Amino acid sequence: MNAAERNNFVLIDQQRIEVNGEKSILELARKAGIDIPTFCYHSELSLYGACRMCVVEIEGRGVVTSCSTPPVPGMKILTNSPRVQRVRRTVLELLLANHDRDCTTCDKNGRCKLQELADRFGVRKIRFGERDEKLPLDESAPVVRDPNKCILCGDCVRMCEEVQGIGVLDFVNRGSRVMVAPAFNKKLQDVECVNCGQCSAVCPTGALVVKSEIDKAWAALHDEEKLVVAQVAPAVRVALGEEFGLPPGEIVTGKVVAALKRLGFDKVFDTCMAADLTVMEETAEFLNRIKKGENLPQFTSCCPAWVKYAEHNAADLLKNLSTCRSPQQIFGSVVKRHWAKKLGKKPEEVFVISIMPCSAKKFEAARPEFSVNGVRDVDLVLTTQELARMIRESGLLFDQLEVEAFDMPFGLTTGAGVIFGATGGVAEAVLRTAHSLLTCKPADEYANDGLFNFETVRGFEGLKEAVLEVDGLEVKVAVVHGLGNAKRLLAEVKEGKANYHLIEVMACPGGCVGGAGQPVATGGEAKKKRAQGLYSADKLSQLRKAHDNPAVARLYEQWLKKPNSSEAHKTLHTSYQMRGRITGEEITLLTSKQENKINLAVCVGTCCYLKGSYDTLKKLMEKAESEGVGDRINLHATFCLENCEKGGPSVRVDDTVVSGVTPDKVESFFTENILGKLKIPAESQ
Amino acid sequence: MGEVMQLKTGSEGIGVAGRRFTKVNEIIERHGRTPSALIPILQEVQEEYRYLPEEILTYIAVAMGLNPANVYGVATFYSQFSLAPKGKYVIRICDGTACHVRGSEKIKTALWEKLGLSDERKTTDDLRFTVETVSCLGACGLAPVVMINDRVYGQVTPEGINEIIDQIIAEEEGEKNAPEEN
Ligand code: SF4
Ligand code: SF4
Ligand code: SF4
Ligand code: FES
Ligand code: FES
Ligand code: FES
Secondary structure (H helix, E strand, C coil): CCHHHHCCEEEECCEEEECCCCCCHHHHHHHCCCCCCCCCCCCCCCCCCCCCCCEEEECCCEEEEHHHCCCCCCCEEECCCHHHHHHHHHHHHHHHHCCCCCHHHCCCCCCCHHHHHHHHCCCCCCCCCCCCCCCCCECCCCEEECHHHCCCCCHHHHHHHHHCCCCCEEEECCHHHCEEEEHHHCCHHHCCCCCCCHHHHHCCCCCEEECCCHHHHHHHHCCCCCEEEEEECHHHHHCHHHHHCCCCCCCCHHHHHHHHHHHCCCEEEEHHHHHHHHHHHHHHHHHHHHHHCCCCCEECCCCHHHHHHHHHHCHHHHHHECCECCHHHHHHHHHHHHHHHHCCCCHHHEEEEEEECCCHHHHHHCCHHHEECCEECCCEEEEHHHHHHHHHHCCCCHHHCCCCCCCCCCCCCCHHHHHHHCCCHHHHHHHHHHHHHHHCCCHHHHCCCCCCCCHHHCCCCCEEEEEEEECCEEEEEEEEECHHHHHHHHHHHHCCCCCCCEEEEECCCCHHHHCCCCCCCCCCHHHHHHHHHHHHHHHHCCCCCHHHCHHHHHHHHHHHCCCCCHHHHHHHECCCCCCCCCCCCCEEEECCCCCCCEEEEEECCHHHHHCCHHHHHHHHHHHHHHCCCHHHEEEEEECCCCCHHHCCCCEEECCEEECCCCHHHHHHHHHHHHHCCCCCCCCCC | CCHHHCCCCHHHCCCHHHHHHHHHHHHHHHHCCCHHHHHHHHHHHHHHHCCCCHHHHHHHHHHHCCCHHHHHHHHHHCCCCCCCCCCCEEEEEECCHHHHHCCHHHHHHHHHHHHCCCCCCCECCCCCEEEEEECCCCCHHHCCCEEECCEEECCCCHHHHHHHHHHHHHHHHHHHHCCCCC
16 A cells, blocks of 8 residues: 555646545546546536546556546546547547537637637547538527537536426437437427526537527617617626626626617616516515415516426416516516607617526517517517627727716616525515515614525525514525426425425526526536625615615606506516427327317326326227217327316317316216217217 | 228227227336336337337326436437338348348349338338348348348348238238128
C-alpha cells in the first residue's frame, strides 16, 4: 500500500488530489481545476455515460469515461495523454461527420458545445464521410427540433423525463437510424409537451432551440404606424448582463430599459406592475376560497408551462387553479383594453412585445382566449437571449449604456412583483398581501418586523413550505419548481395526503430565473445568483407589497373598481381547458355499412381507462352482439374526449359526449342511447 | 383489401377487430403492468396483428401507464417489431456474407419484380407478402437462404423462389374458393 492510498489521495496529471466523497473522476477533476469536456454529463440528471467525450486514462486500466468512474484512492489518472487526446478527437470527428454542419445559419452558432469543443480540441479535418440525409425540422412549437443537428447525447430525454416528469422525447430506431423524437415522430405541438424549453436549455447543439421571432420584432419597430410597447419580466433584469460579460445576478434593469429605447420601443414598461395586479386578484380570490372553503388548495397560474401540464394531467384539479391570468397576459390586457383606450388608440394600433425568460410564454401569448376580435393582447414574445441578439445586432455597447427608468404609469412596481421571477416569489408576494389584508394593520407596522420576508419559501429546495397564522387561521403554503416535483406533490394532493391552502408551481427548476429563454446557465450556480439578485432588488424597493403599488391602486380606481370585480374577471381572469394526454388515431372495433347507424367512441385515455373504460367497451361490444345490432354501430376506442373533468368513462354517441358510463351503467346506457336511437325497443331480443 | 382487414359483424359475433382488441387486453392482463413486461407484450400483440399499429401502441402505453415515447422507442429499437403492416407470408432473404456471395441479391430482385415491391415498399397491397432482408440466418452451408414465415429454404435460385411463390398463391386461391367452414 503506497502513501497515496493510505491518505485517500489520487494522482491527477501528477497532482495529488484528495478524494472527498466525489462520485466520479470527472467531478473530482473539475474541483481540481481541470475542465474535462463532456456532452452527456449534467450534474442534475442521471448518468448516461454514452458520449465518451469525458475519457481519461487510468494507469493499469486504460481509457475510461470519467463521468461514470468513481475515484479510488491510489489511482493514477491522466486527463490529457496521447491516447485520451486520440479518443476525444475521434469522438468529435464521428459526431461531426454525422452532423449537419451548417453552423453559420444555426441558432446555436457561438453557443454550441459541439462547435466549442471541436475548436478547443483543434478538429480541423474530418476523416469520415458526411451526413447525406436531411430530415425535416419540427417548428410546430416554441421549441424547434432539428434532428439533423442531434448528437444523441440524451440530455433532453433525461431532462424531460427526470426533472420535468413528462417524458416527451425518447430514443427511437436503432443502428444508423437512431434519433431522439417524440412518440411516433409526432410534432411537439401534438404531444404533451408543455413548451418549458428545458430540453433546449441542456441541448449542447442546435438540435433543440427556442424559436426566434426577432424578424417580427424588427418589422413592428420599423412600422411607423404602430406604437410599440415593451414589457420586461422580472427574471430578465438579473440575467441579460451575462450575455455581455457581466456576472449572473447583476441587476441591469436600467440598462435593459435604455437598450429597449435605443432599439426603438415607444414605451418600456415593467411586467412587475402587472405582477402586483396579479397578486391583488389572486389574493382576493384566495381569501374568498378560504372563506368559503372551496377549491382548495389554490394553485398559482402564472407559469404557462405548469398550466398546460395541469391541463394535460390534472383535469380534476383544474378548478383549483387560480383563474388569474399570468402577469404577461394581465399586462397585455391592461395596455390593450384600458391604456390604449385612454390614449384614443385601437388595440390593433398598439403592438405589445414582452421580453421574457421563457419559451412557454410564446405559447401562452398565442392562446386563442388571449385575443379579442383577432387582436392579441400580447403580440410577440422575445426571450432574454433574443433581446441580447437584437442588442448585438444594433451595435449597442450594452455595458456602457446610461441607465434609464421605466416609463410611467406602468413602471411603478413593488418588491413583490420583482420576486415573481424566482421560485417562491409568487407565494411570498401573495402572503405579504394576504397577511396585511387579513390583519388590517397599516403596512408600516410591519416594515421592520420581518413579515415582509417569508424566508422558508425561498431557495432551491424541491419542495418548500410556509405556515402563516393570522387571527386563528393557519394558512399552509407549498412551493414547488420543476414539474417532476409538481407531479409528486399533485399525487399527494390527489391522495389527500397533502393539506395545503396555496400551492405555487413553476415549471422551470429555480423558477423563471432558470427559464429556457435565459442565457445558457450550466449548473445551478448562475440561477441562484439571479434569484439572489431579485431578492436584493426587492430589499432595495421602497414598496414591498403589491397593494401599496400606486399604479395598481389607480387602475382599480379608474377602471376595475375592486379585485375580482366583473370587469376584472372579464379582462384579468381566464379559464382552462382539458387537454388529452395522449393523442392518437382511433382504434376501429366495429364498422357498419348500413345507412341508419350510430357512431360510438369509447374513451380509453388515461383518466377514463383508470375508471374502467376498457370494461365499458367490452360490455358494449357484447351487448351489441347479444342485441343483434353489431352491424348498425361504428364502434371506436379513442384517446381522450377531453371530457375528463366530468368523470369518466366518457362515451361519444354521434356528436354528444356522455360522461360516467361505468361498466355497470352499460345496460341502461345501451337501452337509452343506442336501442332508443335505432328505434329498437329494449324487449326485442 | 385482403381478408385480414375484413370484419364480421352482426349475428356472426363481434368483429375480428373487436376480438383482436380484447386479445390485447388479455395479453396485458396476463403479463401484468410492469415495464419489464413490455417486450413480451409487444411480441404477442404483434402476433395478433402481424405488426404494431400506432393506435394499439398508444393504447398499450395508457394501459401500462408508460410514456408513449418510451413504448415507441422500444418498438422501434428491436428488429423483430414492425410498425408497418406485414403480409401473411413474411419472406426473409438472408443477406449475410455467405448468402450475399452466392447471389442473394438476384433472389431479392426476382422477388421484388414478381411481387411489385421495392426497398420502400416491403408489403404487397393485399397484405399477402412482405419481403425483407436479414443478416445471417445461421444456415450458411445452405446459402443462399430464404425463410418464409418459419420455413427455411436452402440453395434458392431466382427461378426456384418464383415457383415457391406461385405455389403459395395457388394454395391461397384454393383455400379462398373452398366452402367456408365454421
Ligand atoms: S419543452 Fe419541456 S415538456 Fe417539451 S419536450 Fe422539452 S422539456 Fe419536455
Ligand atoms: S436533441 Fe440535443 S440534447 Fe437531445 S439528444 Fe440530441 S443533441 Fe442531445
Ligand atoms: S417557470 Fe417561468 S420561465 Fe419557466 S416555463 Fe414557467 S413562466 Fe416560463
Ligand atoms: S460525459 Fe461521460 S460519457 Fe458523456
Ligand atoms: S381520458 Fe379524457 S375524456 Fe377520457
Ligand atoms: S449468410 Fe446467410 S445464412 Fe449465414
